Amino acid sequence: MTTYRICLLPGDGIGPEITAEAVKVLGVIGERFGATFEFDEALLGGAAIDATGTALPESTLTIAHAADAVLLAAIGGPKWDTTDPDKPRPEQGLLGIRKALGLYANLRPVRIFDALKDASSLKPEYLEGVDMLIVRELTGGLYFGARARERDVEGAGTGGAPGQRAYDTMDYREFEIERIARVAFDAARTRGRKVHSVDKANVLESSRLWREVVHRIHEAEYSDVELVDQLVDNSAMQLVRNPAQFDVMVTENMFGDILSDEASMLTGSLGMLASASLGDGTALYEPSHGSAPDIAGQGLANPLAMLLSVELMLRYSFSMHDAADALAAAIESVLADGWRTRDISEAATPLELTVGTVAMGDLVCEKLGETRR
Ligand code: IPM
Ligand code: MG
Numbered sequence: 127m128t129t130y131r132i133c134l135l136p137g138d139g140i141g142p143e144i145t146a147e148a149v150k151v152l153g154v155i156g157e158r159f160g161a162t163f164e165f166d167e168a169l170l171g172g173a174a175i176d177a178t179g180t181a182l183p184e185s186t187l188t189i190a191h192a193a194d195a196v197l198l199a200a201i202g203g204p205k206w207d208t209t210d211p212d213k214p215r216p217e218q219g220l221l222g223i224r225k226a227l228g229l230y231a232n233l234r235p236v237r238i239f240d241a242l243k244d245a246s247s248l249k250p251e252y253l254e255g256v257d258m259l260i261v262r263e264l265t266g267g268l269y270f271g272a273r274a275r276e277r278d279v280e281g282a283g284t285g286g287a288p289g290q291r292a293y294d295t296m297d298y299r300e301f302e303i304e305r306i307a308r309v310a311f312d313a314a315r316t317r318g319r320k321v322h323s324v325d326k327a328n329v330l331e332s333s334r335l336w337r338e339v340v341h342r343i344h345e346a347e348y349s350d351v352e353l354v355d356q357l358v359d360n361s362a363m364q365l366v367r368n369p370a371q372f373d374v375m376v377t378e379n380m381f382g383d384i385l386s387d388e389a390s391m392l393t394g395s396l397g398m399l400a401s402a403s404l405g406d407g408t409a410l411y412e413p414s415h416g417s418a419p420d421i422a423g424q425g426l427a428n429p430l431a432m433l434l435s436v437e438l439m440l441r442y443s444f445s446m447h448d449a450a451d452a453l454a455a456a457i458e459s460v461l462a463d464g465w466r467t468r469d470i471s472e473a474a475t476p477l478e479l480t481v482g483t484v485a486m487g488d489l490v491c492e493k494l495g496e497t498r499r
Contacts, residue, residue, distance in 0.1 A: 133193035139417025140427035141199030147429035147487030171201025171216035181219030195443040196410040200417035228406030241461040245394030255370040262382025271295030303339040310376035311348035319373035320352035397428030400435040428467035456493035
């Protein structure tokens, strides 16, 4: 029996609650599909700041490097919110681990579950045929470019006092664009359709380089795939006007952050969007949502984005495609039976079908058991 070591990073807020559901579901999957999952839990984000003073302790990186995959829940919360550049922030842990593991490609599949069509903020007819993959560059751009906060010698603040200035830099090197473009074109090949490359080439120099490089890679290696350039403001509009036009969307780090939150609403809830971060080192899987501090500890969080992230882990890191298919089918079937967490319930959802985190996890486990061959 194959043993997989998973580095668990429960993080903050609802993180520990949804992590527990992932572990429970992996237990059932291991039994059914003949694999053993071993878990090494480590600190990241606010929890790590509280325990060690830093959002990404060395020990966490050591465990992550040694693991077959990393499963991360969510980080952050008001407790650690600060605008003081000298104070640690939970997000530094997340960005730090992405960078340290070389995870330059963040894949966010936007999949519509039939049963949730009415939970979307768009009318159901707009969701017909929506099945897209957002490929977000994850270790470059504004998130990692040169930045500073400094006293501005030229400008003046209010009242004539010396002002401050701050800047972040959207910085891309050719090789960073090349490799993310290849990830997108490869994905489009297996999905068989097209790539929208999203940029702001009418304004930004980094976007002009982005566009040139994407086209060069396209012409040289992927001329069988259709390539469409789209400006990011237009993409934001197209996502709600005609989302079915998209197959693979590839874009730089921050555009991808923003557009993927927008796209998540097509699925009904940010609580349904999973992600896989792939690159040079151990791959990392995490829901796209945050730590939802407002509902933390109350057993209300939707664990499905976390479980869908487990599905991606089974596929990409362990090549357990049958198990991944079974998990996806179990989730689909629980939703088809009408079960909902609060975030995906509607006015018409019967009260008795609205469940919490643990019950949702149990339902998925039950389905996995029922469909056992
Ligand atoms: C995401 C999140 C993170 C990001 C935050 C928490 C730093 O929004 O994974 O989309 O901006 O990358
Ligand atoms: Mg985000």
